[in-house]
Amino acid sequence: MFQPASLKGESPVPIDEKIRNKYLIIYLIIIILSFIPCSLFEYIYVLYLWNEGFHLLFFLFLPFNFLILIYILQISAILFSVLFLTIINLLFPPKEGIFSRDVRDKNYLFWNLRNLSKKWPLFISASNPFPWLKNRFTLRFFGVRIGKKTICDTCWISSEFVNIGNNVIIGMGSTLLSFGIEQDKFILKRIQVEDNVLIGAKCVLLPGTIIKKDSKLSAHSYTKFDDILKDNSIYSGHPAKIKEV
């Protein structure tokens, strides 16, 4: 809520520069394809509502036109990127583990390609004014499990290998990273956040973190790699340690 444009909580999908330059065409194709349904819709709108002599309906429905356009752009961008994503996943299915950070490593290459195909829908989902079209809506298409009644629209959530339970609150400016780069190593590990967990503002969860049911992570703290936080307890600090009450 009430974040400035620089902190809109776009899901982090970094792309290696070598791969970005080589496969830029995928990104451009997704953008162009997602605008085709929009232009079709505009064509139909003008065709049916622009009558010579009676223009009131055309102008009256212009705000609705704008509103529907946002929906169409969002949904078509997601559909086309999911199409590319399934093709990429058929070529090489995503795996968890520790790999080398090298373009010759297939895990690293295909992680970058997945990111490249997800970039555009995530960008517009973070930029549109409707909070119900943000993280929760878009990330579910990419295989992130997010439960019901969960608040997670003002934080950065990685777009794969994340499980979030029901009734979870994730604070403003928190970051959930399921990938990590350590010198020449590249790490991909699943983050699990179980039901009724509360994560404060500006927390950082590193790959492999498991937060058990009903536990609470205080604001401004971070977890270690492969950290397991016990259920029904309060954690805080750098890195997060259990707090005895």
Place this chain on the structure above:
Amino acid sequence: MNNTENSHFKIEYISTSGVYKTPFTLIILLQLFVGGIVLVFINLWFVNQLYFLLTGKQFFSLGLTAEWYYWLLLPLNLYGNIFLFAFSIILFSAGINKILNKVYPPREGVFERGSKEWKYTHRRFWNAYFPIWLARALPIPWSDIFAYRFFGVSIGKNVVAYEGYIDPEFIEIGDFTMTSLNICIFSHLIYHEQIIIKKVKIGKACVVGPQTIVSPGTVMQDGAVLGANSYTWVGQELESDLIHVGTPVSMTFPIQSLEESQEKAERVISDPLENREGDDRI
């Protein structure tokens, strides 16, 4: 150090100010529609003139004649529309906010989840969401301060407050205060199954450092500085003309002049161990 111990709320952790999606969220559609209609009908005469220039016909015969130089006004029109759209929505939702406040006036305190306060804070927050989003999307960065003032946040003159999360009610910011990048100023906090609502007061000429969290009930006296990467407890008082650091705030430093701090830095670099023993602050 004494001031922090006295003002400790009996609270174990600082969480966040979260807002659930409720059916009232759909007010964004109403706001968008109202802004769009205002925009369309104010622009109608201008588009009419341009249409006349292009085709020689008018949608509505207004009795005006268009000239070629109307095309020169097109950039001004496009740029003005952005502001017209945003400010008509801000005014409209400020009206809704006043109605909501009359129906159920906002109160400070600790409330249960699902109570009436909880419900109405959600409504006020969702009502303020879209206008502030728009104000922050405008090309002038200080327009969101203008928007915040409409929702009952009192912000003084010459304030920098446009690069962080700020709740839209129960906040007071004095003149000449600077808030830095990526800060959170919360007047609402989720705590177990309750919600804490308390007024945040930030005095004149304060500095709120980057990546900090200001919890509800915090009082920053005039000239206080909150250091980078720190957060305050609920109801903590920060004394004036001191630098406050820590997670949560537990240390204070005097504000030095630039020359003094430079001198000190040079001393530390030349003889780090000796200086550390003599310095009681570290």
